[in-house]
Amino acid sequence: LKEMTKGPTGNKSKGNENTKKNDDMKGMDHSGMDSDKKDSSNMAGMDHGNMKMEGHDMSMYDLFTINGKSGDLVELLKVNEGDKVRLRLVNAGYLSHDIHVHGHDIKVIATDGQPINDPKVIKDKVISIAPGERYDIEFTANNPGKWYVEDHSENKGTKGMKAVIEYDGSKEMKDKADEKEKLPRLDMTKYGAEKLGSFTLNQQYIATYNMDLNTQMNGNEMVYTINGKVFPDIDPISVKKGDLIKVKLVNRSKADDHPMHLHGHFFQVLSKDGKPVEGSPIVKDTLNLKPGEEYEVAFVADNPGEWMFHCHDLYHASAGMVTEVKYTDYKSDYVPNPNIPNKPE
Template sequence: MQTRRQFMAGSAAATALLGLLPRQAMATIPFETIDAMTASVQLAPDGYPATDIWGYGGTAPGPVLRVAQGGRLQRRLVNSLPQASSIHWHGIRIDNAMDGVPGLTQAVVEPGDGFDYDFVLPDAGTYWYHSHNRSMEQVARGLHGALIVEEDTPPDIDREEVLVLDDWLIDPETGQISGDFESPQARSHAGRLGNLVLTNGIFDKTMTVQRNERLRLRLINAANARIFVLGLFGLEGWTMALDGMPLPAPEPLEEVVVLGPGQRADLIVDVVAEQGSTAYLARADEARGTPQVSFQVRGQASLARRGTPDALPPNPGDAFNLSGDSVDLTLNMEGGAMGTLRGAMLDGEETGFREMAQANQFWAFNGMVGMPDTPLATLDRGQIARLTISNDTAFPHAMHLHGMHFREVLADGTLGPMRDTLLMDSAERREIAFAADNPGDWLLHCHMLSHAASGMMTWVRVA
């Protein structure tokens, strides 16, 4: 069986061969560029200095990219950063070579170099893009943005708002990003949690709406580790899609919306607050509610509310059942502070937890720390995988599967909605199922990015 090292060696040989081709044979129409660059932006409230960031196009978040469903995205990443980088297109069922994972699907893009991303977008929905090299640092510095794939037939709404939720760890004395990206505290506990929570890079985000106006809110959690627990006040509506994938029918919003890192939700909401008042998308912070976005109600869009919206059109290939050829897999998450892990395989050797901590590594999957040379599973194309995940740690984790979506197998045997990221609480045991319908080597990791950097990474191969 081909190992990961053999795969990368073969990729390097292919790249070298391409370098021998005549220049005319490689000539293409130049792609529009997406520049990863340093910049200075005003993130903190007035009175604080501007913050030095790394951003796509010099903004944080980066520009919203919009493509029609079935369309092609073509962008050349130009790396103007002091570090190597790459782009992962989160949630897209993409060609493997375009997935943006250094060491698995591509080589890093060194400073001063570029890489052409060129792929079709099969699924409509709310997605995002972010750096996948030293992610715990580069995403925290601002390298992320929204990717919207538009349906052929949009829903009946008055307006749409893309809301990228993030937190930043800022030194209150200088207004600059805290540079301790290797903090053992963050890596071994809940992850890197910021002290400045923003929407679309704005503190205290406010917009004007009208009573009975109908909005589509595309929510994206781009934070390193923060779990957003969100509620609506003066707004009523429905959840329409999760992680970009439409629900079979709109689900009334009666409680909170919970988004782990990397997760998304599409809501359709009506403004029901009175004229002259303010409605809120609020987050739960400890025992109190804090405005995430304020909606100032000025004027009236109509005299009455509309009825329940129609479901969003389903994406292709989002239905599968558990009959037929399947394989059962297990993934046990261990380690971290207050855990019971005594040791695991690290760099090919059995290592005690004390030695792991000295190497700034704290987590393990199935007794293995970090990216293994062999996959968690090698699957035939079309095979159904049933993966049981156990969280034997003291902290929540957001498990993200690249290249494919999955459904949770519920206690009654039914299947939950299509997702690409599963938020698991401490001591939980959950089962997901997915069809191995996208060939290639696909990363499976915790999207608390400090956890991924300190051990929580593996991969699956689809033949």
């Protein structure tokens, strides 16, 4: 899933999305990225003159794609009656998308490559997929015909983000697209069956960190902050191998979502808005915080290195919303070339 812009002639562009049959998707490898602080110190001075006060103006994205194609060019999802079908949804773009599968009961069986315990059947709910997130859904092909999989978000370009489930032998499309229909969002913190996870809210942690996510003006420019600072001035999350770490994330922005992505680790979501997770343990590497939301997450420091923890809206990352998980007992033998720009976004 991705957003793009039409060229001067209105031609439809191709992208690099992955929505169907992406069997290598257990996580996105960013281990090769480096956050060279020497080249990032001027990040707060970047020009964002075309940006709204509430955040970046995303109206430029008027073409939404699935596997690089839009509208009628999107590849059919061909099935036979009785098939057990798995769709892997990857948001490779800059905007959140609310995906609705028509005509079928579905289960969300994994998020960010990590399984959901005993997922329950849902129908006529949308799955909200933020930038960087991945969701695996499963359904049984038991309703012959042609059915839409479409985006119900309030973004320009949603008409193009449609796929069609086509049963073998089906000829006529009786289903109707309705991207403007208001449907409830699935709340993953209340989904699946309860099970003891790797972490609990009240266990002992080596350290607890707070990450207040916000925006502020720097002169006539908008910057995106963690604890009131921008990268590289944000204090890192300092760990040693084996440490158990808890992080409290709060989105204090008035209008912006912040899909926060941790490289090199998975974390367990412990609570949302002060309430413990009620359903399956949720293990992720990307967590979307809507304005006003608060989450607590926990992870074990089991992968020595220096790892980015950043907003996956890369405009926000480029304007400062980046920190690091830094192992104090790790020494890298990599020396960045000071003559080659290497910014974290």
